[in-house]
Amino acid sequence: MEDPTQQEEQASAEVRERVRDSFERQGLMAHLGARVTRIGPGRVHIELPHRPEVTQQHGYFHAGATSAVADSAGGYAALTLFPEHTEVLTVEYKINLLAPAVGSRIEAIGTVLKSGRTLTVCRLEVFGVQDDGERKLVANGQQTLIRVDRPEA
Amino acid sequence: MEDPTQQEEQASAEVRERVRDSFERQGLMAHLGARVTRIGPGRVHIELPHRPEVTQQHGYFHAGATSAVADSAGGYAALTLFPEHTEVLTVEYKINLLAPAVGSRIEAIGTVLKSGRTLTVCRLEVFGVQDDGERKLVANGQQTLIRVDRPEA
């Protein structure tokens, strides 16, 4: 399965900077070794390379690591559609672990399904990716987020 | 809110050893700094101390860290009711983040609601705990798990 998103549109420079600034302040993402690899309007990709620190007892990616990058991808996808001086909080999400999360890395994609004034709903997808580029859907979820106004400094 | 589980029953020594063995093979749990603090029949507690490596951009516990320990607590709660030579996989879970996850640590509690031959359903609760012992429910979820037979070595 090829990555159908190779050609997809980028968000504006201002939005991309806002996402990267927030991402860099997330201690957990750095600690896991995750990185943002694409920031489109309403769609963000986060990758997590495989290493023992992110596994469960069989050496696969831990469902908690899979969910953490999926949750962040959805949160930033929502944020790309918000005005400046706002923030996003996850209200809830649900995720199905469809297959053992194997691969040299996983790629989480958050996509906005519905962007409302208060609430946003995202689709969450996580693919296991092999070194040869082979991709397999290993988790699929749905997330609700809320927009919060942030006072200007 | 006091911890109502102080007096609760412990699982058998065999079951506790099985849970601890599996937990120690989870690279992610060690990497986050989580530890199992109680193993009862159908109920497991996991604690995660606060440190920058498990936070989101405001210094609270990251939803991904909160979910990871909740998911593991539910998985091991299910495992306590399984026979030997079986394993547990998370099918799916849903979690609501009810309040900012603040505290010197979080405590995740997984409790079996229904234990079937194939599928188990757990309730997931995560409390933020202050140094003075004050506890607040910060996340609440529900999880479906499947039992898998493991060939004897």
Added chain:
Amino acid sequence: MEDPTQQEEQASAEVRERVRDSFERQGLMAHLGARVTRIGPGRVHIELPHRPEVTQQHGYFHAGATSAVADSAGGYAALTLFPEHTEVLTVEYKINLLAPAVGSRIEAIGTVLKSGRTLTVCRLEVFGVQDDGERKLVANGQQTLIRVDRPEA
């Protein structure tokens, strides 16, 4: 399993009237034959008697009927804690069907877990009830709701 809620507190007369007024305007609830049987602060019970019109292909209560009364019970539980001239909308819910929903009736109980300014989270439980009063948990869920201000007439 006895009903542990026999003695529970009632909501105020104003709140109970508000809930009953709204319930009576729900065409679906009347069409299914559901009725509100208890209105406490943050907790509402709805019962649905068994008849062929609410079944699936094996004669059990249909998951759709089970969910419909669970969703309404949670919505009205949220509403009991709202001020006048507000309304409630379901944002999302998740429900596990734990056992075949058999019985002469089902009883759905919605209970508020967290009541916020904008969002409310409820626990949803559905019991199958036999004529002799025996009760069994047949579904368990979790629901997010949003408060909406309604202009005064």
Added chain:
Amino acid sequence: MEDPTQQEEQASAEVRERVRDSFERQGLMAHLGARVTRIGPGRVHIELPHRPEVTQQHGYFHAGATSAVADSAGGYAALTLFPEHTEVLTVEYKINLLAPAVGSRIEAIGTVLKSGRTLTVCRLEVFGVQDDGERKLVANGQQTLIRVDRPEA
């Protein structure tokens, strides 16, 4: 938004008959007035016309009715990929109500995301459809189902 599924493949005659037989035994679906409108391999459509019997207090489709047809669409989508003499049960589902469900009818589409030996995961979509054919996504969900062997008669 046009219906992108106009041209989609039909399931075999045997499978379509199996789905229709089961659907006709669901008292709830007849009572609501729902009908199966398309049976493809791994994908089933169910329509529900608007009438007062399926509404909530504002005259929109009730979330319970929306969910009931979504749940059935997913269940039958799973069934189309099963062998004969098997049945399907809903394990759980999660649904977001994205917009008021208005229209002369709603159309629920269940699509299999992952079909395993024991468990199947479906995407659930519900569209509000106007008389002029305009379609709007009003609910989106995700569902887990289990396959059950049925003894031959």
